[in-house]
Amino acid sequence: MNVKFIEKRTMMGEEEMHWALRRISHQVIEDNPRLKKICIIGIRKRGDILAKRIAEILSELTSWDVNIGVLDITLYRDDLTTYGPKPLIGPTYFPCPIDELPVLLVDDVIHTGRTIRAALDEIMDYGRPSAVKLAVMVNRSGRELPIMPDYFGTSIDLTEGEEVRVNILETDGQDSVKIVEVKIDNE
Numbered sequence: 001m002n003v004k005f006i007e008k009r010t011m012m013g014e015e016e017m018h019w020a021l022r023r024i025s026h027q028v029i030e031d032n033p034r035l036k037k038i039c040i041i042g043i044r045k046r047g048d049i050l051a052k053r054i055a056e057i058l059s060e061l062t063s064w065d066v067n068i069g070v071l072d073i074t075l076y077r078d079d080l081t082t083y084g085p086k087p088l089i090g091p092t093y094f095p096c097p098i099d100e101l102p103v104l105l106v107d108d109v110i111h112t113g114r115t116i117r118a119a120l121d122e123i124m125d126y127g128r129p130s131a132v133k134l135a136v137m138v139n140r141s142g143r144e145l146p147i148m149p150d151y152f153g154t155s156i157d158l159t160e161g162e163e164v165r166v167n168i169l170e171t172d173g174q175d176s177v178k179i180v181e182v183k184i185d186n187e
Helices: 014-031 047-061 114-126
Strands: 002-012 037-043 065-071 102-110 131-140 151-156 162-167 176-185
Touching (some): 002 151, 014 047, 014 151, 014 176, 037 047, 047 065, 047 102, 047 131, 065 114, 102 114, 102 162, 151 176
Parallel strands (some): 037 065, 037 102, 102 131, 131 151
Antiparallel strands (some): 002 176, 162 176
């Protein structure tokens, strides 16, 4: 089986992603005018990079004590058996105790809600935050669980066979949000 991804269109480029992250950061500030300290936790692979960027913007705009962590949810996934006998697991890092601290969870895309459910399970194993808010670059249709982002850069409905790809400069060589068509060749 051969899988090909054919680029259909670009939804966001570097500048649009930059402004989306600034807008998300401003919304976080507006929603938390009395906040003094926050823990921003990014879901590993791209959410952690977006979390770092949001933290930099918040540090620039506020006097908050901004802590940045990273979460690897691999062992918390409900589809772990589909990853084979040796899934790649990265470290989880919390920069401070999260008990009674507001947490901003960051990921690149929310689709079914299962990744976020796994992230929430892992966060609760580390402590009991005062609140957990969710920020994503792309709010994609197709939710299977009742989990919605508090902040998002863009929202999209896709048709059968379409996927969204969030590209990050640090890992992909460019910042962009692209819609790709998935073609499966069974030859």
